[in-house]
Amino acid sequence: MKRARILTLVLTLLGIQLTWLIAPAYACGCGAMVPDPSARISVADEESVLRWDGRQEQIVMRLTVNGDARHAAWIMPVPHRAGVRLGDPALFDQLAKAIQPVHRTRYHFWPENGDWPFDSHDTYGDDAPRPGSAVGVVDRQRLGPFDVARLTATDPAALGDWLHAHGFSLPARLKSALQPYVDRHWEYVAVRLAPDTAGAALHGALDPIHLTFAADAPVYPMRLSRLATRPQSLGLYVLAAHRMQTRSTIGGLPPSVVFAGRLRTHDDSSLGELAAGTPYLTALTQWFPEPARISGDHELRRAAADTPVQQVIYDDRLREIAGIPAWLLTVGGVLLLAGSAVALIVVRRSRRPVIPPPPVQPPPPVSPSAPVG
Incomplete structure (x- = not known):
């Protein structure tokens, strides 16, 4: 079951988080999947990591799917011949731990919403051909119950012939989208997918699939995603010697860096082994509101500087002193001081002796006038 799950993960190999894969076919950033006619597959979660060491690229992907498809075929274009094997599910748990945000406490003085006296009870909630043959089967291998074929093609219609020979049909739009490759x-990795249990549908969390191929420069196939009818979100881990960035937006919103920094992993864990020689991790996210505007594949290059980035989650708290809000103590203290000053003035005035007014002096007596002679 472990191997079965991983190969279905290949469905969307380079990390576009998609929502619905609807028959007869759906394209995602990493490749295209063709389920049974009238079948449906819902991709609930998708994660991928790209490792670049200067000459070789590795991609590891994990996918969680739901739906009623009992069989599916998946095609992924790659610039050179690819090796395919199963990956370790623990890798993504280790990556999530490596980029987890830092939690810090931030204090504020004046009360805000949720602090007394503004308590609030509301809660807010907040993707080598045979001569004369258009398709050459370079290699075939079994991974668990799945049939993996590495193909070369000189005509996208030939891929349709290969699919048809294995019980699937290639939609015209997808055929046109493959022409640039x-x-x-480029070559292709083609996988026939089916559950372990007969009659069951492709469902649940799948183990990762690990692809390795030579590349002149790190590239993240996105062209097929333009066939999507719903907005797409890209989530991608990039391991390299330095911080990485995309060369352009290729028709989406500017990518956001949610983490950038050197890993201190020197153990024998899956992440430690994959990061050996490529210790700088860059985690990117990007939103594509109009997939039809996607103009090509993501090419990655070294950023101008290895500036670290890490998300910080602040726990905002009201500053308190001995359990009493500091603002209340301050305002209360000021009011108390003001009241005390007023009381002191009143008391002092009440104790000041009252000086009686000076007595009224009677007018001097008038002496009688001398007789005039």
Whole structure:
């Protein structure tokens, strides 16, 4: 079951978080999946990591799916011949731990919403051909119950022939979207997917699949995602010697860096082994509100500087002194001092002796006038 789950993960290999894969086909950032006619697959979660060491690229992906498809075929274009194996599910738990936000406490003096006396009870809630043959089967292998084929193609219609020979049909839109890869002489990884249990549907969390191929520069296939009819979100971990960035937005909103920094992993864990020689981790997210505007594949390059980035989650708290809000003590203290000053003035005035007014002096007596002679 473990292997079965991983290969279905290949469905969307380079990390576009998608929502619905609807028959007859759906394209995602990493590739295209063709389920049974009239079948449906819902992708609930998708994670991927790209490792670049200067000459070789590795991609590891994990997918969680739901739906009623009992069989599916998945095609992924790659610039050179790819090796395919199963990955370790623990890798993504280790990556999530490595980029987890830092929690810090931030104090505020004046009360805010949720602090007394503004208590609030509301809660807020907040993707080598045979001569004369258009398709060459370079190699085939079994991974668990799945059939993995590595193909070369000189004509996208030939891929349709291969699918048809294995019980699937290639939609015209997807055939046209594959033409640029054919023109650039890319190869393809094609996988036939089916559950372990007969009659069961492709469902649940799948183990990761790990692809390795030579590349002249790190690239993240996105062209097929333009066939999507719903907005797409990209979530991608990039391991390299330095901080990485995309060369352009390729029709989406500017990518956001949620983490950038050197890993201190020197153990034998899955992340430690994958990061050996490429210790700088860059975690990117990007939103594509109009997938039809996607203009090509994501090319990655070294950023101008290895500036670290880490999300910080602040726990805002009201500053208190001995359990009493500091603002209340301050305001109360000021009022108390003001009241005391007023009381002191009143008391002092009440104790000041009253000086009686000076007595009224009677007018001097008038002496009688001398007789006039």
